[in-house]
Amino acid sequence: MARSSISLRFFLATLILAAAPAAGGWWAWKGQGPLRQDATVLVKRGTSINQMADQLERDGVIRSASLFKLWARARKLQLIRGEYTFTSRASLSDVAGKLRRAEIHYTAVSIPEGAHAWAVQKRLKDFVPEEVFWTLWKSPRLARTAGFEDAESLEGLVAPATYKLHRALEPEEIMLMLVEAFRNQVRPKLEGGALPPYETLVLASLVEKETKLPEEQPRVAGVYLKRLKIGMRLQCDPTSLYARWIAGDLRFTAPTPEDIRRSSRFNTYAVKGLPPTPIAVPSPSAIEAAKAPLSGKDLYFVATGQGGHNFAPSLRDHNRNVGLYRKELARQRKSARG
Template sequence: MSASKSSSKKTNKTNSTGFLKGIALVLIGIMLVLGLILKSSLWKAYPVEGQKQLLAIGSGETYSGFIDRLAKEGQLSFPLVLKLYQRIMIHDTMKAGVYEIRQGMSMREVMEMISNAENAQMNRILVIEGTTFKQLIDALKQDELVTKEVVYLPTEQLLKELDIPFSHPEGLFAPNTYFFAKGETDRKILTNLYQRQIKTLDQAWEQRASGLPYQNKYEALIMASIIEKETSVDSELQQVSGVFVRRLNMGMRLQTDPTVIYGMGDAYTGNITRKDLRTPTPYNTYTMAGLPPTPIALPSKKAIEAAMHPDNSQNIYFVATGNGGHKFSSNLQEHNQAVQEYLTVLRSKNKE
């Protein structure tokens, strides 16, 4: 064999070895990068204060939103990796409930745990301010962690089973966020919400302002439900209360759309017409004087307190501004001007 051929073979062998080493180094590098990515995402420990803490998952929450929130809070990196893992490996949705997270659990372990309601320690019940009793019952019916005993009963029988001395359930249950043991009965949940609402109503009634036009605390609850539906701005609750209280004292009709909508029941499809405002029902405060016969929603503690403590202004009108909140007026001229301003804002938004 010639020296040149021997040298060529050695060179080829050296080049081949170098190439393989290069590939090995690249693969090692990729594995290291992949390991770092997984360590910062799937393998990262879920943030726990202390040895353990509870994680509440609400009905309708999604993995995507859950992951994005943690990423925004700086609790994890590479959220896309978690989302891909969920799509490929977790073939289910997040299940509402309250879960116990132990220190050292990884993001992957937590994600898998909350896909199974059987892992929940407690059940989170969210009762939104201004929703109706029907919506509350529907939510309990759909909650897999609630044991059903009374929600499928006719309303009259349900109230009797719960020892509630009212003929109509609306407004009698306190809106809030509650935590109950997994498997708790609807009977206990509804009883708890009823007792809370009555306690709030009793306390507010004892501390009410003078000169209110209510015959009893139930009428105050009716007013609170109307206030709740008219504004979502806490700072306006007493102002809205003041308008309606002054109208009652003056013998003026309340003329509030939410009562009309409630009286329409399932006939309401999202729009209210002039015909609807002129059609008499027990809840149409455009055609009837005074308060409707029952509350129209589940009022919050703030709304109940506002019903007992209206503001001291002279306002008897209000209308939406179109930009959030309402414009309050003490006379019809000011009110008509506010209505025109509202319509101008709406037209401007419709052109955008």
């Protein structure tokens, strides 16, 4: 009886010793990892399995780079460039699986209609360093890709859209994404208008910044086209602001008398004709308005103070509308005080 008991204990001990390595392996693979808080890891172009394993161990995402390398080679892992997020205590199995399935973390970045260079830069700041952005903004190669090789900047050559970005992308790739979208989605729509395509784009940007109302945009475009034909200065307030920003004064406030008088090729109060580039990303409705401006007698327009504009064929009528606008502003101020 005693001999039988000893044999049973010996068998059980042997079984436990044999199972221990397998249990340890299972725990190393499926057990909680060392990561104390959510983390992001970038897999950049050309990253090798060894580099990735060492980075994951160094960043505290996994405990064993060696075990990751063994698994990766056994599964013939192909690393896909991207940005990967891992939750706290993610197991080695979780980390490996996310990389194998290429579960890339994307950030949606919207470039809205009406955005100008400084707004685009701000929206891309987490993906394109500021200094690099301004260098690429004046890239002849990117302008050529957009379809306007003579354009001096990418102003207006970006499609208004929502882009899926990750931080493993190179800055130039991101900027290329924006201008390729313009080339495919916007560039064809600029053909066949009253002006050449690039001038249509410039005019559309002025219309976009003057009014967001689609029903008003053809009329605004008509005023500007009429002024162009008779050699009258466009006197577009948004261009005086753009001239301010180009000069390095980045106050985003209403134009001042100083802005109106500023000597700049972008300020249509100071020079005749269109500015040398667009001043913003125009909407499809603004482009359609610039392609087919409303023909009429109007030469002037001013805000109503209620979201729209009053148009006039003569300076006398325009001055009356300006008076109405000022009365409306005074009424609103009085109402606000009341």
